[in-house]
Amino acid sequence: MTILKQLNTPVFYAEGIPRNVTADNYQLKVDGLIEEGQLTFSFAQLKAMPFSSVNARLTSVSGWSVRADWQGVRFSDFLAYVKPKPEATHVNFASFFHYTTAVPLEKLMYEKVLICHQVGGEDLEIEYGGPVRTFIPHLWGYKSIKGLAHMTFVDRPIPGYWEVRGYPDEAEIEPGSTRDVNSGKTRRIKGGEVTEF
Numbered sequence: 001m002t003i004l005k006q007l008n009t010p011v012f013y014a015e016g017i018p019r020n021v022t023a024d025n026y027q028l029k030v031d032g033l034i035e036e037g038q039l040t041f042s043f044a045q046l047k048a049m050p051f052s053s054v055n056a057r058l059t060s061v062s063g064w065s066v067r068a069d070w071q072g073v074r075f076s077d078f079l080a081y082v083k084p085k086p087e088a089t090h091v092n093f094a095s096f097f098h099y100t101t102a103v104p105l106e107k108l109m110y111e112k113v114l115i116c117h118q119v120g121g122e123d124l125e126i127e128y129g130g131p132v133r134t135f136i137p138h139l140w141g142y143k144s145i146k147g148l149a150h151m152t153f154v155d156r157p158i159p160g161y162w163e164v165r166g167y168p169d170e171a172e173i174e175p176g177s178t179r180d181v182n183s184g185k186t187r188r189i190k191g192g193e194v195t196e197f
Helices: 045-048 075-081
Strands: 027-034 040-041 052-060 064-074 090-095 100-104 114-119 133-135 148-154 176-180 186-189
Touching: 027 052, 027 100, 040 045, 045 114, 075 114, 148 176
Parallel strands: 027 148, 064 176
Antiparallel strands: 027 040, 052 064, 064 114, 090 100, 090 148, 114 133, 176 186
């Protein structure tokens, strides 16, 4: 059981939790502006890639933030396997049930961005985005897609599930207050990645 479940971190799956996906049948499809045209990675292949662990916060636009040791493949390391073409500027991410969001490639190069499959040494539970999700701590949580199934390298931004519903595509974390799931306290945040507590 990960710390996310231990802390009773809020679960929100806009499109429903994909109960039939397991580590054994998981596949990540990658296509678009990459040298090979199309690639597929299994859970085992992702776990065999260089392993990174970052202690950081996932911060939700709905008013909470949780700190954990997020673990998996650093996105910048993953690019060595994918080899995007020079004209690729964004990555469009999609879940098993077609939740989508796009992130500029330059923002994915931040050292804490992961293709995440573990939290605190435990496999990520399905309700928290397992078997594999993205973790992007310097943007609002709707950019850290749960149930990652597909990524497409593109040359332009593509509005996603929340973006077409009025959420900002930039997803920069704004100053305000948030509930710290770890302590249960409401805390002020200054904007950007939450590092102050």
